[in-house]
Amino acid sequence: MFTGIIESVGTVTDKAFLASGLRICIDTGLATELRDGESIAVNGVCLTAVAIGQGRFEADVSPETVRVTSLAGLDAGSTVNLERALAANGRFGGHVVQGHVDDVGTVTEITSEVDFWRIKVRCPEELLPYIVHKGAIAVDGISLTVAKVEQGEFDVQIVPFTWQHTNLDSRSSGDQVNLECDIIGKYVGRILGCSSLDKDV
Structure with a gap:
């Protein structure tokens, strides 16, 4: 994990x-x-x-x-x-990430906002029920908070530390990124019989 x-x-x-x-x-x-x-x-x-x-x-x-x-x-x-992988006595700083990617998204826009950056990602339709405003999502393994969800896309805002210590500073529009939705939402969807995901790795 x-x-x-x-x-x-x-x-x-x-x-x-x-x-x-x-x-x-x-x-x-x-x-x-x-x-x-x-x-x-x-x-x-x-x-x-x-x-x-x-x-x-x-x-x-x-x-x-x-x-x-x-x-x-x-x-x-x-x-x-x-x-x-997280050690049993390690600090839990982000959210639960399994490393089991749900699908691939496409970066559609990267905008600089003074000291911060906003990245917009287009995602497959079947992932949308599991991407919620202020919820967690892993983008290329980075634990991020969803800032907005609309019309098949979601936004995340990037703080300077994350920009400088990940590969996001090398990303551009059109790049593909790995997406993993929050496992809690996926379990709830499965229990309720409304899961749209069937190809996790």
Whole structure:
């Protein structure tokens, strides 16, 4: 489990397509604190770290994860948000993030508002029931608060610290981002028999 509080921004150094799925290699200072087999969220996707060494790690991405996330679009030089799994005695600073992406959204607008930024994201229709005003959503693994929801899009406002310590400063209109809705809302939808999500990874 994760909290959406990004620990580091890594850089993709290599991506190799396998017979099915792919393997990515990421440079990061967090590599010294990882062990083979540990979970790490990469742009909000829970992956397993392997082949750790010399300031980098590798991770395999399954065909299903390739299908429903934006990871296949990463190239050498792409920056990615990284968060290790929450320790049992760790501080819970964001919200419950599983690393199971619901779908991919598209950035439609980034607006500077003096010291802050507002990002507008178009999302698939089936996610809209789970995106609520002032509710939580993970965007590329970042725990954010929904500022507005309207006409198939939602807005989030970004504070300076988040802008400077995530990969959001490299985003532009048209970019794809991984979206994970609040798990509590998804459970309620399932219990009430009105869930519109059936392809979580």
